[in-house]
Amino acid sequence: MFSKSIRKxxxxxxxxxxxxxxxxxxxxxxxxxxxxxxxTDWDGFGQPVLVGLQNYQRIIGDFFFYKSLFxxxxxxxxxxxxxxxxxxxxxxxxxxxxVKGKSxxxxxxxxxxxxxxxSLGLLVGLxxxxxxxxxxxxxxxxxxxxxxxxxxxKPNFMRGLVSSIxxxxxxxxxxxxxxxxxxxxxxxxxxxxxxxxxxKVKVFFNITLPLLSPIILFQVVTSIIGGxxxxxxxxxxxxxxxxxxxxxxxxxxxxxxxxxxxxxxxxGSAIAFGLFIVIVIFSIISFxxxxxxxxxxxx
Amino acid sequence: MNMKSSVLPMIMYCILASILFGCxxxxxxxxxxxxxxxxxxxxxxxxxxxFEERYPNVNVNLLFINNDNYLQKLISVxxxxxxxxxxxxxxRTYWPQIRDIPRLENLTQSPYNAExxxxxxxxxxxxxxxxxxxxxxxxxxxxTPGGFYYRRDLTKEFxxxxxPEEVSELISSWDKIMDIGERVVEESNGxxxxxxxxxxxxxxxxxxxxxxxxxxxxxxxxEARVHTLDLAKEAREREIVAKYESWGPAWTASMQQGxxxxxxxxxxxxxxxxxxxxxxxxxxxGLAHGPKPFSGGGTFLAMYKGSQKKDLAWKFMEFYxxxxxxxxxxxxxxxxxxxxxxxxxxxxxxxxxxxxxDQKYFDFFVEAGEQVSSVPQTKYDNDINSLWDxxxxxxxxGRLKTKEAMIESFKTEVGHHFPEIEVD
Numbered sequence: 001m002f003s004k005s006i007r008k009x010x011x012x013x014x015x016x017x018x019x020x021x022x023x024x025x026x027x028x029x030x031x032x033x034x035x036x037x038x039x040t041d042w043d044g045f046g047q048p049v050l051v052g053l054q055n056y057q058r059i060i061g062d063f064f065f066y067k068s069l070f071x072x073x074x075x076x077x078x079x080x081x082x083x084x085x086x087x088x089x090x091x092x093x094x095x096x097x098x099v100k101g102k103s104x105x106x107x108x109x110x111x112x113x114x115x116x117x118x119s120l121g122l123l124v125g126l127x128x129x130x131x132x133x134x135x136x137x138x139x140x141x142x143x144x145x146x147x148x149x150x151x152x153x154k155p156n157f158m159r160g161l162v163s164s165i166x167x168x169x170x171x172x173x174x175x176x177x178x179x180x181x182x183x184x185x186x187x188x189x190x191x192x193x194x195x196x197x198x199x200k201v202k203v204f205f206n207i208t209l210p211l212l213s214p215i216i217l218f219q220v221v222t223s224i225i226g227g228x229x230x231x232x233x234x235x236x237x238x239x240x241x242x243x244x245x246x247x248x249x250x251x252x253x254x255x256x257x258x259x260x261x262x263x264x265x266x267x268g269s270a271i272a273f274g275l276f277i278v279i280v281i282f283s284i285i286s287f288x289x290x291x292x293x294x295x296x297x298x299x
Numbered sequence: 300m301n302m303k304s305s306v307l308p309m310i311m312y313c314i315l316a317s318i319l320f321g322c323x324x325x326x327x328x329x330x331x332x333x334x335x336x337x338x339x340x341x342x343x344x345x346x347x348x349x350f351e352e353r354y355p356n357v358n359v360n361l362l363f364i365n366n367d368n369y370l371q372k373l374i375s376v377x378x379x380x381x382x383x384x385x386x387x388x389x390x391r392t393y394w395p396q397i398r399d400i401p402r403l404e405n406l407t408q409s410p411y412n413a414e415x416x417x418x419x420x421x422x423x424x425x426x427x428x429x430x431x432x433x434x435x436x437x438x439x440x441x442x443t444p445g446g447f448y449y450r451r452d453l454t455k456e457f458x459x460x461x462x463p464e465e466v467s468e469l470i471s472s473w474d475k476i477m478d479i480g481e482r483v484v485e486e487s488n489g490x491x492x493x494x495x496x497x498x499x500x501x502x503x504x505x506x507x508x509x510x511x512x513x514x515x516x517x518x519x520x521x522e523a524r525v526h527t528l529d530l531a532k533e534a535r536e537r538e539i540v541a542k543y544e545s546w547g548p549a550w551t552a553s554m555q556q557g558x559x560x561x562x563x564x565x566x567x568x569x570x571x572x573x574x575x576x577x578x579x580x581x582x583x584x585g586l587a588h589g590p591k592p593f594s595g596g597g598t599f600l601a602m603y604k605g606s607q608k609k610d611l612a613w614k615f616m617e618f619y620x621x622x623x624x625x626x627x628x629x630x631x632x633x634x635x636x637x638x639x640x641x642x643x644x645x646x647x648x649x650x651x652x653x654x655x656x657d658q659k660y661f662d663f664f665v666e667a668g669e670q671v672s673s674v675p676q677t678k679y680d681n682d683i684n685s686l687w688d689x690x691x692x693x694x695x696x697g698r699l700k701t702k703e704a705m706i707e708s709f710k711t712e713v714g715h716h717f718p719e720i721e722v723d
Contacts, residue, residue, distance in 0.1 A: 044378035045400065064715060131542060131549035150542075153696045243689060245698060260371055262682060262716060 038269035048266065055270035065271060067246060068254040069278065071159065075234070075250065076227035078163035079170070084219055087171045088212075091178030092204060106179070109172035120165050121236030128152070128161065152238070155247030162234045162248055166227075174219055181215030182208070217290040224282045228275060231256065251275050331358040334611045337384040338362070339369040340598060345633060346440075349625050350618050357611060366390065370397075377402045383603045385612040389437060391597040392684075394427065395676040398436045404602040404609065406435040411613055413438060416620055420638045423594060426673035437599035440619045442636045442643060444668035445502065445565040447589040448573060451656060453491065453560045454585070457483050463658060466587040470561065473500070473530055473590050480539030483560060492541035495550050495559045497531035497695060499540065501688075502563045504530065506593035511675045512683040517721040518713055520706065528691060528702060535695050551576040557583075565595035566636035566664050574654055581654045586663050592670035597638075636664050643668075679717065686712055 038055055040048035059065050090109065094102050112120075127135050128151045136148040151157055185208065193203050234248040235256075242249030242257075255275065259268025336347065336359055347359045362384065364372055370393045376383045377400055389397045397403070406413035413435040417425045424439045447470060451461035458469055458479065470476050480493030494500065504527040510519050534540045541559060543550040553559045554577035564572055573584060600619060602612045618625060626642050629635045634652060637643050643665050650661040687709060694705040714722035 044374065045402075058718065062715070126548075129547065129549075130544070131547070132552065150696060153693075153698060241685075241689060245693065258716075263374070 034269040034272055037265050038273050040266045042265045043263045044265060051266065055267045056274075058267060059270055059274045064246065064249070064254060065251075065274065068242075068249045068251045069275075071242075071247060072228060072230060072250045072252075075159050075162050075166070075230060075248070076223075078160060079166035080223050080227055083167050083171045083174055084216070084223065087174035088178050088216075090171070091175045091182060092208065094175070095179055095182040106172075106176065109175055111172065112169045113173045115169070117165075117169065117232035118236045120169060121233040124161060124165055125237045125239075153244050155244050158238070158244060158248050162230070162237060165233045165237070166230065169233075170223075174223075177219060178212070178215060181212050185211045213290065217286070220286050220290070221283055224286060225279055228252075228279050228282070251278075331356055332608070332611055333358050333360055334386070334608055334615060335360045335384040336362070336386045336388075336615070337364060337369075337373065338388040339364055339366040339390060340388060342598075342633075342635075343388060345629070346619050346625075349628070350615055353618065353622075353625070354614070357614075359615075373397065374400075377603075380605060383605065385606040385608045386600055386602055386615055389599045389601055391427070391443075391599070393681050394437065394597075394599050395680055396678045397601065398430050398599075399678050402604050403436045404604045404606070406438070406602070407433075411435075416617070419621070419641050421640060421668045421671065423668075423671045423673035424597070424638050427597070427676075428599065437601040438616050438620045439597050439599045439638045441567065441597050442638045442640075442664065442668055443565040443567065443594045443597040444636075444664050444671050445506075445563055445568075445589075445593045445595050446586045446663060446667055448562045448564055448568060449560055449585050449587055450557050450580075451583050451585045453483075453557060457486065457491075457560070461585055461656075463585050463587050463663070466585065467589075470587060470589055476561070476590070477534065477537055477539050479560075480534070481537050484538045489538070491558050491560065492539065493560050494534065494540045495543040495553060495562060496540050496545060497534060497691065498545040498688075499561070499563050500530050500534060501527055502595055503589055503591055503593045506595070506671065506674055507591055508674050511677045511680055512713075513677045513679045513720060516719065518683075518710065518723075524687070525702075525706075528694070528705075531691060531695060532702075555580060561589075563589055563593065565593075565597075566660075567596060569652065569654065569660065570634050582656050584655050586655055586658055586660055588667065592667055592672075594668075594671045594674075630661070634660075636661065640665070640668070679720070682716070683713055686716075 037048060039050055039052060041051045041054070042048035090105075093099060094105055127133055130136070130148055130150045130152060133148070133151070135151070136145070139145045140148065151161075189207055189211075190203060193207055198206070229252050230250045231252040234242065234250055235253055238248050240253075240257075242253050251271070252275070255268055255271045258264050258271060334357055336343065338361060341363065343361060343363070347361050351357060351359055369390075373387060373389070374397070377397075380402065383402070404411075413428075416438060417428060417435065420428075420439065421442055421444070424442070428435050428437055428439055430436050447466075449466060454466055455461045458466065460466060460469075469479065476493055483491050483493055504523055508521045508523045510521045512518060512520075531540075541549075541553065543553055543559070551572075554562070554573060557580070562568070562572075573580075600616045602609065602616065606612055620626075620639065623642060626637055626639060627646065630637055630642065630646055631650065634654075643661055647659065647662040647665045650659065651657045652660045690699065690705050690709040690712075693699045693708075694702065699705040699708060710722050713720060
């Protein structure tokens, strides 16, 4: 019935070839090329001039790089904590057996994720615009304020606004991932706990949460990687300026401005690699802390 | 099995046919010469249409790109020299950045001899068309002197006249405008302001700058800029200006609602700003001279050095800047003020605008254009201008408390973003 040796066809490689071809051309090549550029000074005309580590030296003393990193972390942190907790709660509720209209709610919560980030930034920008924004008009019609407030002039408010957009956009997405994770938890365990008389809260903390930890780790890591790359929302919200006082200037906006409006490709590439290192560090931190927790849990 | 074997030839046939049809359609257009033009303004459509009418054997491939992305796209194609258009439109804000790129055709040399065209244009435009070595790199087709557009109903109510000359006399200095503004705000209970924002003052004053931001690789703050800052602060404190952001919705709405009295804007403000945003106010507007002559914006046509269609490209540029028949038609039908002084002058006695209460606006701008001086600009000016504007806003809105702090913060940012520039 079985032939002596296993047939090794190479057709498989053909099937995976398109992805790798595209990845090499549009993914790997630009990454390596920008690594090269990060050691040069280049404005796009003529040949790049090698300058050694000069760009990296500039980053180390670059106030705006740190500020943009700080902004990114603040915006990310303020959006991601409620995003990951509220979506978990929603996921658990919508995973309950006796909730009516589950699929409707799942869909509705997911809808914001479909909207283009750039248009959300524009829309929110219009709502909070100084003289004609509907939010100010609303407050004025209620008599809470008499003069319109210049929201775009308040650094922390604008950071918060970007965070809220991100939260609103991604909590549905996180919820769907959690639901998928919840469906992977064996019903036997839950039923056993129920029969043993465990309350819902106890089940959640002692069974659901530990069993969901790989999903939570996945969410944290992807949100770190995504969060460090926040760009569209603050860019369109502030017309690309990152104002007020550069409070909404995220790292990727800073990279974009450097490379594509000031045409300092060398320094722009160096910022990209600086950002890459930061992302790697944060990913390692989250991996190790999560792993420690699960190990502790097992022990 | 039979089915399968007949499907393959059919697909092959379809592919073959589409390739052949593709070829045949391109071979029919081969008789026509192709010219590729990039633009950010829809004005180009009208000109291209007329150009194609005049030269029926030319097919213009006009690519319209939104102004937000235009500069980046243009610079990237010039960097890699792939798919570069033969001719491209460049807006004045970033023209100095493009002008110095060594991939633009030298238009001073023959067969172009662009200097001959320049002679017919306003002096301030001539200066901007040349690079730092005095070589013509682009041609401006638009004349952009400015004036104070005003609401006749408002000046009649508050100043007792809507006559352009009398109004010009009443607003011949910033002091006078500030006094009027103060009175108007008071009498209208804060409803009506003399100017829309500090940008209105900047529109005028930025035309009177003598030194660009960068002189000999050093950051230089022209006195006129500091003077503008003082004026802006005073205007804000005395409530002369409303807080409407230029091009924002509140600003455009104010034109329709009549909550701002004066708008210092260039020639093209008439079709592109006022008619567009406040079409129902036709006849309610007038044009007066303000405290100082000024100009604003403008568009230049440039040619790619490596273009294969230089003859044709030049034909288009020449057509847009010198063709008398076309330019007259453009001026009359589009209310378009030109860079070509001769034609403007010829039309000046007859061209009136219904929108401006039948005022002879060409006549007005011909006079204004003669007094406009050119503003020296470097490739850094566009970027640094926006940094400066941001800092001024921070200062006026109170986040930067003093003028000194504002200037310090501005210098830090410039020095940081452009390490090659010397900042003290």
